[in-house]
Amino acid sequence: MSPLSISNKPAPNTSYYTPSQEPKSGVAVQQENFTTPSLFQPITIRGLEFQNRLWVPPMDQCSADDGHLTAWHFSHLGAIFTRGPGLTFIECTAVTANSRITPEDSGLWKDSQIEPIRRIIEFAHSQGQKVGIQLAHAGRKASTIAPWLVAAGTADESVGGWPDDVWGPSDLRHSEPLPQPKALSREQIADIVKAWADAAKRAVAAGIDVIEIHHAHGFLLHSFVSPVSNNRIDEYGGSFENRIRLTLEVVDAIRAVIPADMPFFVRISATDGLEHLPEQPSWKIEDSIKLAAKLYEHGVDVLDVSAGGSSPKQKLPSGPAYQVPFSSAIKSALSSTPASGLLVAAVGNINNGVLAQNILDEKKADIIFVGRQFARRPGLVWDFADDLNVKIRVARQIEWGFTARGIPGLATQPTTEVKVNA
Template sequence: MAVVNLDEVKPQKEKREQNGQKAIPSTGAPGVRLSGHCPPRELTETLQVSYFTPIQNYPSGSAANPQPDGKPLPKLFTPLQIRGLTLHNRIMLSPLCQYSAENGHHTLWHFQHLGGIVSRGPGLAMVESTAVLPEGRVTPQCSGIWLDSQIEPLKRMTDFAHSQGQKMGIQIGHGGRKASTVAPWLSKGAVATEEVGGWPSDVKAPSAIPYDKEYAVPRAMTTQDIEDFKAAYGAAVKRALKAGFDVIEIHSGHGRLLHQFLSPASNVRTDKYGGSFENRTRLTLEVVELTRAIIPDSMPLFIRISATDWLENTPYEGPSWTVEDSVRLAPLLADRGVDLIDVSSGGLHPAQKIDQVPNYQAPFAMRIKKAVGDRALVSTVGRIVKGKQANDLLEGKDGEPLDLTAVGRMFQKEPGLVWTWAEELGVQIHVANQIRWGFSRDKTIAQK
């Protein structure tokens, strides 16, 4: 086995340059350059990291162009341009809460969880729901972005992603009445008391209505609480920019704070933030406006919504948030600069009855897409497990064509899901060099 003396690397590099040999731009390691042909993508933006990492010829997960068989690409593997950002495919890693942060700071668990998926090439990887205030966490171990010290661990991840030619977004939100619980593998909904780092006496929501009898009873937010939340949200967005994210996603679904304001099942306020549809949607629209005003014009803005509370035909007999409400809200979001509406559902009320068949949320996304047309992109998520299934949703085989597929648990099970789906669809893709070289006879991956 050959042994390389790292002390000799810099002199060898200098000797090559003295002899007129062209060197590829630095990978970030002091004094280290890699000689050879220049890969066909720009390198300068992807190599701003403080450690050595080999250059990738193409982003992992991007389709070979042209394909060896000459066939057109299925829509799932075509690029997607959103403002100034280009995604190399239309597969998004959905936000996946890991309940592994330390005082809101990401840990090595987050780095390995995200890094293993990002290096295998979804078009966009979305970081889990990240709280704008400490009391906005669902558990004491949730991700946070209320402190400047939380920027560096996040930036470590975005720097790595960018060094691989990959894109990252962050979902920003507040748990509202679902805050101060323990990690779900310990209990579904048990209150996190002060003894385990919780804050059950400081849980806030639109109204003093608990999620259920097991959760803390929230305090109805005052007008000042709402103003403080908006200020914290704006500060969190600014930190996300410093952390290097490519996309901001506002979390207005899954029973979190903004969803709680939207739904009359959790919002019984009588001020300007409650009552009518216009009042209940006010805070979400204000957050959209303040976020769009902070981020660059070239930066995409996403929002995740729950299309329905799933409370029709249940023992719950009161009013709720419905698909019709979401269809009405969608154009208002588009008018305020939302680029993509990420359509999920449920999470607001324990009486919900969800029929989790394959593609069970896609019909909601299709109705919303029909309402906004070309004014906004629309994605769907939920029980999407096969490449053909995902591609059919984008190509409109069963209704209105969608723009992006979000996938969560399947990536937890299979970090290389992009490759698996490419194989299913007969698409040849690029794979990270460190993985590709061991599959030199595999015709499903591009070998240069």
Template sequence: MEQQHKISEYVKPWTIPKNFGSVGRAINTTSRPQLFSPITIKDMTMKNRIAVSPMCQYSCNDGFMNDWHLVHLGAFAKGGAGLIILEATATSPEGRISYGDSGLWKDEQMEPLKRVIDFCKIFGPRMGIQIAHAGRKASTEPPFLGHRKQGIPFDDPKGWKVVGPSEVAWDENSQVPHELSISEIKTVINDFKNTARRALQCGFDFLEIHGAHGYLISSFLSPCSNKRTDEYGGDFNGRIKLLLDIVREVRTVWPSSKPLSVRLSCVEWVKDGWQLNDTVRLAKILENMDVDILDCSSGGNSSNQHIVGGPLYQMPFAQEVKNNTNKLYTMGVGLVNKAHEAESCIAENKCDIVAVGRAFLRDPYWPIHVANDLDCDVDVPLQYAFIDKRMMAHLHGKDIFDLKKPGNH
């Protein structure tokens, strides 16, 4: 009988050499743009200040990541990102935005995550994950199916009952959420804790708690959606209690040596909603609870929001938090597209890390092209540099391959 072989016997781990100065001149680090300066937060050192924002792909089955995520995220790793934050990953099945969301509510979901992490780390980025509960914005179709603003009824086989701080629907097309009881809130908190534990076991360098965009934590923060009169509602201190309780429990399993981030919608873009002064007030509390980074976004909690967008439109939120706290690092987001825009955010001390989303979808090699625009040498995968003579010449200051010579293919 012919001997059978496992695929693993042929597919062996490999090591790709570091590319800085690997073939040509030494890299000059004394005059590098500040966007490409390293930053160390706790035990995590990023090779540059560029992060990939969490971007939902709605491409999972039962929360399990797959080959789509390996290729999608692997491209950003090859493209030179300093930090890659995986998409909003649900802490429970009911916490998914859609039935296609990523999840980490059970141990079996860890293995495909590890596969993604291990591949991406070959190219030098730090790897992070955003853990989340969608709250009253859950039970929807993946948006690319054309039903972005329409929730799935809870009695539909693809849907489930959504939950929130109060019986206030996000809009007229959404379910009226079930108001969480105190015991159910305790379960939600414990789910965040257990998901953080699994994230640590997977090998992530960075953890972010999603408190923005109208999802569960965000809806508790806002007086527009939180009408409770118990300890988790009412005044500012009551409305922030869920987030603070989650942070405390997460820190019991996520080591203090590792960076912890919270993403907030710094303004709600409605008159009587959550405002920037609320964010600054909360940030001062979080920095004394071993939170290291505030990821400063906005909006998403009200269908009545009126967002005034434009390049860098959310960067002032990060700058305001940075100017009014002592220990917090800030992550700035919001239509960052061009090299000089990103560089100005760091050089002018508006934020410590620039998080980019849409630009990475258009161009997974955005950091490499930005570096070129800023006349900066950066790490490039050797396989691609060998193919592109001009890229190699740019990296090393001279043509080290003569493609006309026989044998050079």
């Protein structure tokens, strides 16, 4: 047999050899007499197109070394990138050393932390995939132990913790196992806003595609907006407008230093889950609706809707899609307002493709985030596609073992051209 001159083309703009993935993993293959469900249609946000709407949220790994990502993160995220979610987030990443949840959290408070992130992003981009990063400050829930070691507990100095350097809007403790916080001064608040902007600059330098701020689960920004954790009497406490002041300052600071065409997300807790305690002032869904409209005015593109985290007394629903009612309520409330352009993401045990598609069809959300299911099954995009009878492309090194060798025309198979501009 004569040798063939068929090149295994390299991925472009990559500092090492890896085969090109075009079409990229996660793209739906056009099928005759078949309309691709919206979960597998592309969506464009600002200057960025995502090949589908099944995305991976941040999943804390507690495996960083002084805030620097390690080989664990490369392995964990790389297995997901190659299977083709529309967007994959690097985990919750601290903007200061003392804002980590655990001593092993990811960070972007110094320049040396850029390179490990850049390497992961370079690999994702070589696969044609998009990467986001969630920037965070744990506030009064900082300096804790990795969750697989204890359910909740303070990390002391002997294990790299900083229990005497934990800060929140007030000196109100979350719960007995966690540290006793101190109330931030106005000067410290200004420093934290700058730290968030500086971390965003480092993320841009690393090549990130999307930035999200963590405004949920009782961490710093959520603790400022919630009366459960904020009893300040200055301009950062009291009224709704005062309690959201820090949030808007952080949003404005980040929007000012990232490219105009970069999508910007905020993850919120839609409710504290304390409606069963009417005597306890708390953050409720109606507050989230008001905040969502403000965030859109300030340049936020996607609202990532979770819930809870402010109090151990919370009561939240459970089961498949248990948090979708929150995203649905926000999307519905904004639909006839100037903030109707804000995209809303649903989360919460969305465990199959039919369920995910129904959420989109019923206009309860625009995007689907799935976390723990991806940790269990990195090829979840493929599984959800099978649920909906959608054919997708997968990284060639994986795909060929499930199809055949050298299928004529496979490498240039036409893909869906449907786009939704947002």
